[in-house]
Amino acid sequence: xxxxxxxxxxxxxxxxxxxxxxxxxxxxxxxxxxxxxxxxxxxxxxxxxxxxxxxxxxxxxxxxxxxxxxxxxxxxxxxxxxxxxxxxxxxxxxxxxxxxxxxxxxxxxxxxxxxxxxxxxxxxxxxxxxxxxxxxxxxxxxxxxxxxxxxxxxxxxxxxxxxxxxxxxxxxxxxxxxxxxxxxxxxxxxxxxxxxxxxxxxxxxxxxxxxxxxxxxxxxxxxxxxxxxxxxxxxxxxxxxxxxxxxxxxxxxxxxxxxxxxxxxxxxxxxxxxxxxxxxx
Amino acid sequence: xxxxxxxxxxxxxxxxxxxxxxxxxxxxxxxxxxxxxxxxxxxxxxxxxxxxxxxxxxxxxxxxxxxxxxxxxxxxxxxxxxxxxxxxxxxxxxxxxxxxxxxxxxxxxxxxxxxxxxxxxxxxxxxxxxxxxxxxxxxxxxxxxxxxxxxxxxxxxxxxxxxxxxxxxxxxxxxxxxxxxxxxxxxxxxxxxxxxxxxxxxxxxxxxxxxxxxxxxxxxxxxxxxxxxxxxxxxxxxxxxxxxxxxxxxxxxxxxxxxxxxxxxxxxxxxxxxxxxxxxxxxxxxxxxxxxxxxx
Numbered sequence: 134x135x136x137x138x139x140x141x142x143x144x145x146x147x148x149x150x151x152x153x154x155x156x157x158x159x160x161x162x163x164x165x166x167x168x169x170x171x172x173x174x175x176x177x178x179x180x181x182x183x184x185x186x187x188x189x190x191x192x193x194x195x196x197x198x199x200x201x202x203x204x205x206x207x208x209x210x211x212x213x214x215x216x217x218x219x220x221x222x223x224x225x226x227x228x229x230x231x232x233x234x235x236x237x238x239x240x241x242x243x244x245x246x247x248x249x250x251x252x253x254x255x256x257x258x259x260x261x262x263x264x265x266x267x268x269x270x271x272x273x274x275x276x277x278x279x280x281x282x283x284x285x286x287x288x289x290x291x292x293x294x295x296x297x298x299x300x301x302x303x304x305x306x307x308x309x310x311x312x313x314x315x316x317x318x319x320x321x322x323x324x325x326x327x328x329x330x331x332x333x334x335x336x337x338x339x340x341x342x343x344x345x346x347x348x349x350x351x352x353x354x355x356x357x358x359x360x361x362x363x364x365x366x367x368x369x370x371x372x373x374x375x376x377x378x379x380x381x382x383x384x385x386x387x388x389x390x391x392x393x394x395x396x397x398x399x400x401x402x403x404x405x406x407x408x409x410x411x412x413x414x
Numbered sequence: 415x416x417x418x419x420x421x422x423x424x425x426x427x428x429x430x431x432x433x434x435x436x437x438x439x440x441x442x443x444x445x446x447x448x449x450x451x452x453x454x455x456x457x458x459x460x461x462x463x464x465x466x467x468x469x470x471x472x473x474x475x476x477x478x479x480x481x482x483x484x485x486x487x488x489x490x491x492x493x494x495x496x497x498x499x500x501x502x503x504x505x506x507x508x509x510x511x512x513x514x515x516x517x518x519x520x521x522x523x524x525x526x527x528x529x530x531x532x533x534x535x536x537x538x539x540x541x542x543x544x545x546x547x548x549x550x551x552x553x554x555x556x557x558x559x560x561x562x563x564x565x566x567x568x569x570x571x572x573x574x575x576x577x578x579x580x581x582x583x584x585x586x587x588x589x590x591x592x593x594x595x596x597x598x599x600x601x602x603x604x605x606x607x608x609x610x611x612x613x614x615x616x617x618x619x620x621x622x623x624x625x626x627x628x629x630x631x632x633x634x635x636x637x638x639x640x641x642x643x644x645x646x647x648x649x650x651x652x653x654x655x656x657x658x659x660x661x662x663x664x665x666x667x668x669x670x671x672x673x674x675x676x677x678x679x680x681x682x683x684x685x686x687x688x689x690x691x692x693x694x695x696x697x698x699x700x701x702x703x704x705x706x707x708x709x710x
Binding site for chain 2: 140146233236238411
């Protein structure tokens with residue numbers, strides 16, 4: 134096994150040996166369960182039925198597990214997904230500096246750059262796993278609750294209202310994964326970047342979460358609707374476009390490129406700081 | 415093995431290490447002695463490339479730590495400041511995780527087992543580190559420093575916080591490292607007894623500056639004193655002065671570099687001084703240390 138792969142393997146082992154990493158996945162399931170309960174309340178159900186009816190579709194066919202899954206994903210990905218990725222990304226390096234294990238690592242002939250690359254790639258692996266978990270768990274919950282059927286999606290703020298037969302719906306659902314991963318990856322870049330500054334990991338978490346939440350709150354205020362293309366939230370919600378019909382390929386590639394750049398900028402900015410600072414706990 | 419050239423580190427207005435030049439030969443146990451804040455840990459940090467020097471450089475086997483840290487640290491094991499581990503992993507996984515950072519050199523399971531046996535942790539190595547006592551953590555710290563196959567180990571206060579039994583066990587391990595494995599050991603400590611028991615050579619740091627460097631045997635000779643049992647101390651003093659011996663207190667003399675006790679005694683006898691006894695007084699390192707620091 135190459136040294137690089139070996140180091141990433143141990144980084145993952147460290148990450149997944151901590152109970153709080155698993156707690157994140159467990160809390161996600163819990164939140165999805167709770168949301169599912171809220172969405173099954175008569176009022177929520179009626180809202181969804183009304184929305185489907187407005188598109189002159191039959192609620193019996195379109196009020197399916199896939200439809201419910203997308204609704205779940207809409208609420209959990211931008212809130213809990215971002216939260217858990219930020220918690221990991223700000224702790225993976227900052228936590229080691231704070232707990233002084235970073236000093237143990239650096240007693241060895243490993244470069245700072247290698248440490249950063251290994252840790253950031255581990256964050257990306259976590260983001261990919263979380264994206265996969267989000268997509269699969271929402272499908273599973275939706276299917277368990279409503280069973281298979283046609284898919285109906287509605288993201289009015291992005292002018293996406295579409296419906297698909299079950300197979301196409303399922304494929305579109307799975308196609309969310311790459312953009313969801315890139316979105317969470319860019320959030321990881323942000324958190325990781327701040328954790329490279331000379332500040333405690335908790336501070337880096339608060340700063341990163343603050344940016345994500347502030348951006349999201351402003352994005353939701355109608356007054357700023359015309360400025361939405363400039364908000365990061367628009368990019369993080371780029372996966373909504375996977376449900377547009379027909380598929381806006383150029384827009385999807387542009388968003389994917391932007392999210393990749395955002396992630397790289399977070400990492401490179403953090404790296405620039407970290408390589409220049411004196412690391413003392 | 416190690417060469418420090420005008421190594422200087424300034425933290426704000428405080429100079430933690432001040433123009434430190436030092437050579438540490440291979441195969442020795444070298445003690446770096448100084449009180450808290452003397453600059454020992456900063457020197458270790460500079461040697462390990464964890465702290466950037468303001469001026470000067472450190473060389474390991476002739477390789478500059480500043481310019482080629484990764485190559486310089488190949489074959490170096492270290493305990494730097496308080497050892498910290500991943501408490502949620504067991505001892506074995508901690509060793510493997512840390513050894514993976516020494517790539518391309520890597521440690522095999524057999525090597526890890528051998529090191530674990532060497533430090534005496536074989537029966538607890540699969541336990542989570544959070545259940546380890548302080549002494550066990552220090553042993554684990556020593557084990558990780560021995561992976562994979564170093565020829566130089568840097569030990570920063572390895573006996574810090576250990577009970578007397580733990581200190582004794584750690585001392586034995588360090589001696590074995592040098593005697594059985596031929597490792598060069600650089601040991602930093604503020605425990606004078608540690609240096610006295612372990613080190614063949616030592617350097618003393620005070621406020622970041624080197625105030626003494628030399629072999630422990632030379633130091634012992636340099637600081638040895640004799641208590642003379644003589645009838646007439648007042649008559650003895652001028653004769654001692656002529657022989658190059660210095661009276662440090664009543665009936666106690668210190669020899670100059672060139673004088674020998676036999677010659678001094680012969681001279682006293684020749685001048686009719688009656689000598690009842692000559693008792694060598696071996697000073698402790700503590701006495702020497704405090705004397706040296708006071709002089710500075």
